[in-house]
Amino acid sequence: MDSITQAVLGASIQGALLGRWQGRKALLYGAMLGTLPDLDVLIDYGDAVADMTYHRGFSHSLFVLSGFALLLAWLFRRFRSSPGYSTQRLFWTLWLVLITHPILDSFTSYGTQLFWPLMPTPTAWSNIFIIDPLYSIPLLVAVLFGLFAGLGGKGVRLCGCALALSSVYMATTFAGKYMAEHQVNAELQRQGIQAEALFSTPTPFNSLLWRVVVKDGADYHEALVSWFDQQPPTLERIHHSPQLAQALRESGAHTRLAWFTDNWLRYDRLADQLIVTDIRLGMTGYHPFRFAFATFENGQWKIPDAIPQIAVDRGDYSRLKLLWQRIWDQSVEIPLRQWADQLNRPN
Numbered sequence: 001m002d003s004i005t006q007a008v009l010g011a012s013i014q015g016a017l018l019g020r021w022q023g024r025k026a027l028l029y030g031a032m033l034g035t036l037p038d039l040d041v042l043i044d045y046g047d048a049v050a051d052m053t054y055h056r057g058f059s060h061s062l063f064v065l066s067g068f069a070l071l072l073a074w075l076f077r078r079f080r081s082s083p084g085y086s087t088q089r090l091f092w093t094l095w096l097v098l099i100t101h102p103i104l105d106s107f108t109s110y111g112t113q114l115f116w117p118l119m120p121t122p123t124a125w126s127n128i129f130i131i132d133p134l135y136s137i138p139l140l141v142a143v144l145f146g147l148f149a150g151l152g153g154k155g156v157r158l159c160g161c162a163l164a165l166s167s168v169y170m171a172t173t174f175a176g177k178y179m180a181e182h183q184v185n186a187e188l189q190r191q192g193i194q195a196e197a198l199f200s201t202p203t204p205f206n207s208l209l210w211r212v213v214v215k216d217g218a219d220y221h222e223a224l225v226s227w228f229d230q231q232p233p234t235l236e237r238i239h240h241s242p243q244l245a246q247a248l249r250e251s252g253a254h255t256r257l258a259w260f261t262d263n264w265l266r267y268d269r270l271a272d273q274l275i276v277t278d279i280r281l282g283m284t285g286y287h288p289f290r291f292a293f294a295t296f297e298n299g300q301w302k303i304p305d306a307i308p309q310i311a312v313d314r315g316d317y318s319r320l321k322l323l324w325q326r327i328w329d330q331s332v333e334i335p336l337r338q339w340a341d342q343l344n345r346p347n
Contacts, residue, residue: 001104002131003035008139009104009166010034010097015143016159017093019151021084027146030097037065037101048309049253049291052278053260060102061116069095107170109201109280111260121262126201126280127173133205134169138162173207180210180225187223187232188214199264204283204320209327213264213279218242220266222284222336229330236336238284240266244274247301248293257291268343272296275310277343283319285339288312 001009014022014030022029040059045051058064073091105112108130111122128135142162146155180200188195196215203209203224212233214221219240223233244267248254257276258265266277266287274294277287290310294301319339326332 001108001128002136003038005131005136005139006034006038006101006104007031008034008136008143009100009163011143011146012139012159012163013097013100014093015146015151016156016163017089017096018085019146019156019159020153023151024147026151027143031143033094033097034101037098047253047306049257049307052289052309053256056102056105056110056112056122057116058113060105060112060114062099062102062114064116065098065102066095069098107173109199111262119259122260124262124280125174126199127177128170128207129202129204131205132202132207134207135166138165138169173202176202176207176210176227179227180212183225183229183233184212184214184223184235187235190232191235193221193235197264199280201280203323206324206327209323211284220279222340224326224334224336226327226330228328231330236340238266238337238340240268242267244269247274248276248303251293251303253303253307254293266343269296274301275343283323283339284336285319285342286312287343290343 008031010033011027011030014026014033019026037056037059040055040057041051043051043054045054069091072094073087076090077087102112102114106114106123107125107128109124109126110130111124113122139162142155142158145158149155151159177200181198184198184200185195193214193216196217198212198214200210200212203211208228209224209226212223212225214223214235216237220238221235222238223235225233245254245265254276257278261278261280264278264280266279268275268277272295273292274296276291276293278289279287282288290312291307292310293307294303296302322332322334326334
């Protein structure tokens with residue numbers, strides 16, 4: 001999730017659990033601690049693929065953060081002892097502030113290595129967009145109230161209520177995910193399409209309109225499904241060139257990217273470049289993680305030592321307005337295939 005959401009989540013937890021003793025400082029401490037795991041973005045791992053796939057690694061591990069919470073609790077008790085609350089309460093507060101960061105990240109489609117140094121496919125439940133105002137606003141209101149009015153009884157209770165409200169909203173997004181996948185699976189069955197795999201994620205800034213991607217042999221389908229749709233979803237066939245992946249079979253960077261994304265990758269040849277795109281993130285036609293994996297030279301693909309990321313045009317913001325209209329009206333046409341084809345236009 002975005003840094004503001006992570007900060008207000010950490011602040012709300014610490015405010016709810018320690019605010020009556022720490023006052024406004026609880027909000028500051030919680031916000032700082034809640035954003036701490038993302039400092040791994042300052043580490044340069046060597047190239048764009050490594051930077052992407054090692055982010056949300058060790059610093060987001062439940063094992064590492066649990067140990068760190070234990071260390072912090074001991075240090076605070078050793079050097080800043082307070083008789084107002086127990087060591088156990090301090091530890092559980094710090095632990096919750098820290099581990100809710102990677103757990104919240106896991107609800108997005110990016111991928112979080114919750115069990116590092118073990119190596120299962122990174123967790124990506126993909127039931128909430130990376131920025132969702134309906135999740136963040138209750139937490140932000142509670143934190144702002146606590147900053148201005150203090151964390152007396154009302155401020156502490158408001159933090160708790162905001163956490164409960166945001167958690168309930170998060171739970172409802174799983175219902176949306178199930179609804180979208182159910183609708184698409186029914187349409188696949190009606191058309192006699194055997195899906196190899198299916199991925200769903202909300203469209204930007206909401207949980208009412210869902211994007212569903214279905215692998216089908218050499219191509220994949222995309223569909224948009226809203227809570228308010230009355231007709232079966234339209235499946236748009238998107239063409240790409242998965243056979244190009246054979247040119248990267250010796251690339252360790254490609255192997256890691258395929259693992260990190262659970263192989264939700266698109267392959268394109270643009271002039272003399274082999275482009276690999278993570279199609280989970282962003283929106284059709286705008287995927288922020290695109291990499292130039294190889295250059296065609298002297299009749300063969302040459303893979304560089306460091307894989308660069310391609311700068312992506314953020315596109316026409318009128319598309320967001322079109323998606324907003326599509327939430328309420330299924331007759332609004334969204335040219336998914338046309339948007340996807342724009343990936344093959346040089347910037």
